[in-house]
Each structure stands twice: as structure tokens, then as C-alpha cells.
Amino acid sequence: MDQVATAQVPANAAAEQPATLVAWPLRWALRVVLTAHTLAVLVQAAFAGRFMSGDFEMLRAHFVNSQVVGALGLAETALAVVYWRPGGGRGWPALACLGVSIAVPLQIASGIERVIGVHVPLALAIFATSTLLTVWSWRSTFGQRRAAAAPETT
Numbered sequence: 001m002d003q004v005a006t007a008q009v010p011a012n013a014a015a016e017q018p019a020t021l022v023a024w025p026l027r028w029a030l031r032v033v034l035t036a037h038t039l040a041v042l043v044q045a046a047f048a049g050r051f052m053s054g055d056f057e058m059l060r061a062h063f064v065n066s067q068v069v070g071a072l073g074l075a076e077t078a079l080a081v082v083y084w085r086p087g088g089g090r091g092w093p094a095l096a097c098l099g100v101s102i103a104v105p106l107q108i109a110s111g112i113e114r115v116i117g118v119h120v121p122l123a124l125a126i127f128a129t130s131t132l133l134t135v136w137s138w139r140s141t142f143g144q145r146r147a148a149a150a151p152e153t154t
């Protein structure tokens, strides 16, 4: 009888459990900050385009917005770390956000020093990473907690 009961339990029963979610304020905070960060980087490109067309006031706006990009990068990194631990979500976004947070000061320095050969490709790398993180944060699987460890069998 015991053997029959055991056989009826699917081998991947744990995988079929409904996913539990990271707390909603944390999910929404991370989602909103990631989205705002991507928009701020996009606005940076728009300011750059304007001042390269001769509107030199926009260089000031480009500088001021670089501080916004930096602040949002730090905020998303802090949130992504909490999302991972103790939040229970995936850990890789925290690493990706940390990479962005390290890249942005380099981006600001390369802008101030006018090292355009570094500045433009690094801007694209920051934008690509930020966009991927934002797309991830709007997917239906976003916010799922890591699978609980399988119970020990004796």
C-alpha cells in the first residue's frame, strides 16, 4: 500500500508547487527604480545628441542627469541585494546592478576627461544592461522566490 502511495507522487512534485513571491513592496520598488534608471540613461543620450548638435546648455543638463543616473544605480543595487537576501529572489540581478554601479562612475570620469572612445561604448553597455534588467523586472516570472531546497531523503 505504501509503495502504491509513493508511486503516485510525481517525481517533480516540488517543482509543481506554486511559486512564492518576494514581498510586493520590494518587487515594485526594484521594478520602478530599474525602469527609472533605464529612462535616465536614455535621457542622457538625448542630452548628448542635443549638445553635439550645438545646444551647449545641454552639456550642463547631461552633467546634472549623470548624478541622477548614478543615484538610481546605487538605489537599484541596494534593492537588488535585499531582493536576493533576505528577500529570497534571484541573486544575479544584484551582481548585474553592482556592475552598472561600478560602470557609472567610470562613465562620469570618462565624460569629464572627454575620453569619448571609452565614454560612448560604455554608455551603450550601461544602457544594454539596464534595459535587460528592466525587461526582466516586467516579465511574469519576476519576483519568484528561489526554489526551496529539496527535503533530505533518508
Ligand code: HEM
Pocket (backbone or CB within 6 Å): 041, 044, 045, 048, 049, 052, 059, 060, 062, 063, 065, 066, 069, 104, 107, 108, 109, 110, 111, 112, 113, 114, 116, 119, 120, 123, 124, 126
Ligand atoms: C550613463 C550614461 C552617461 C553618463 C553618466 C554620462 C556622463 C557624462 C559627464 C559627467 C560628462 C561631462 C560633462 C561636463 O563636463 O560638464 C559627459 C560628457 C559627454 N558625454 Fe556623456 N554620459 C552618458 C552618456 C552619454 C552618451 C550616450 C553619449 C553619446 C552618445 C555621451 C556623450 C558625451 C559627450 C560627447 C560628452 C562631452 C564631451 C566634451 O565636452 O567634449 N554621453 N558625459
